[in-house]
Amino acid sequence: MPRATLELHAGQLTDEAIRSTMTNCSRGEAHRMRVPEWVHGCDPAREVVGWRDPKAPERGWLLVPLGEAVVGLALRATPGKGVRTTAMCDLCRTTRSPGDVGLFVAARAGESGRKLNTVGTYLCTDLACGDNVRVLRATPRLRPDPGLSVSQRQEALRERAAAFARTVLAAG
Ligand SMILES: [Zn+2]
Numbered sequence: 001m002p003r004a005t006l007e008l009h010a011g012q013l014t015d016e017a018i019r020s021t022m023t024n025c026s027r028g029e030a031h032r033m034r035v036p037e038w039v040h041g042c043d044p045a046r047e048v049v050g051w052r053d054p055k056a057p058e059r060g061w062l063l064v065p066l067g068e069a070v071v072g073l074a075l076r077a078t079p080g081k082g083v084r085t086t087a088m089c090d091l092c093r094t095t096r097s098p099g100d101v102g103l104f105v106a107a108r109a110g111e112s113g114r115k116l117n118t119v120g121t122y123l124c125t126d127l128a129c130g131d132n133v134r135v136l137r138a139t140p141r142l143r144p145d146p147g148l149s150v151s152q153r154q155e156a157l158r159e160r161a162a163a164f165a166r167t168v169l170a171a172g
Contacts, residue, residue, distance in 0.1 A: 013040045021063060021072030023167050024109040029074060033061060037091050042130075044070045047154065048091070048161045050127030052077075060104060060127050064161040071165040082125050090121045092129035092153070093145040098123055100141065106168045119157075119167050133157050158161040 015035050021044075022030040034055045042049045044063035053059035060075040082102030089097045102125045105118040106107050124132060133153035145153055 013042065013044070016060075018063065018072065022061075022068050022074055022156045023071055023165075025074035032056070033059075033074075035061075039063075048130045048157055049121075050129060052125075052127055061124075062127065062161065064165045065158055066162045066165050071169065073106050073165060073168055075106050075127075077125065078103040078105065079141065080164045081123065087122060089124045089129060089132070090096050091123055093160075094124065094132040094134045094135075095143040096124060099154075102145075106164075109169045118171075119164070121164060129157055132156075150153070 005145040015033075018035055018040040019033060021032070021056060028116060034053050036051055036054060038051060039051060041064075045065050047065070049063040052062055053061065057080070058077050062073040064071045064073060071115045080102070084098050084100060086095060087101035089101055093127070101122050103120055104123050105120045108119060121127065132142060133144060133156075134150055135142055136150070138144060138146075145156070148156065
């Protein structure tokens with residue numbers, strides 16, 4: 001189950017608090033996580049926050065609001081430069097240029113993860129889904145889900161990210 005993270009509010013996000021939310025990696029991996037400065041000002045109780053590890057390029061991290069908690073997910077990018085054609089992110093449904101969407105895998109939490117059971121999903125390679133749903137004007141590189149308002153896209157992103165987090169947390 002998600003560890004208790006109710007104290008995670010905007011402006012109070014310490015590295016320790018972020019590490020304590022991580023559900024599907026070892027304590028050692030969580031300890032080695034690098035957190036960019038801007039993440040500390042985010043509010044992961046309300047929106048999906050994601051970043052690539054500046055010192056470990058294959059590593060990515062997501063903070064996902066799930067009910068009253070925040071679930072931290074460790075992701076690993078598959079080698080290569082991402083999908084070679086225009087592709088859509090599974091979480092934010094933004095259509096991106098070739099190379100800007102890639103396959104990420106998350107180990108399942110708990111016993112299954114230790115047996116190398118993983119969940120794969122295609123995501124924006126910059127993991128900036130929370131920003132991408134706020135884009136107002138589509139460009140050839142970045143086309144948000146058409147026909148939806150920004151708040152509808154944000155809600156849909158939270159729902160899809162929560163569903164992904166539940167899959168990672170599910171036993172089996
Ligand atoms: Zn995305």
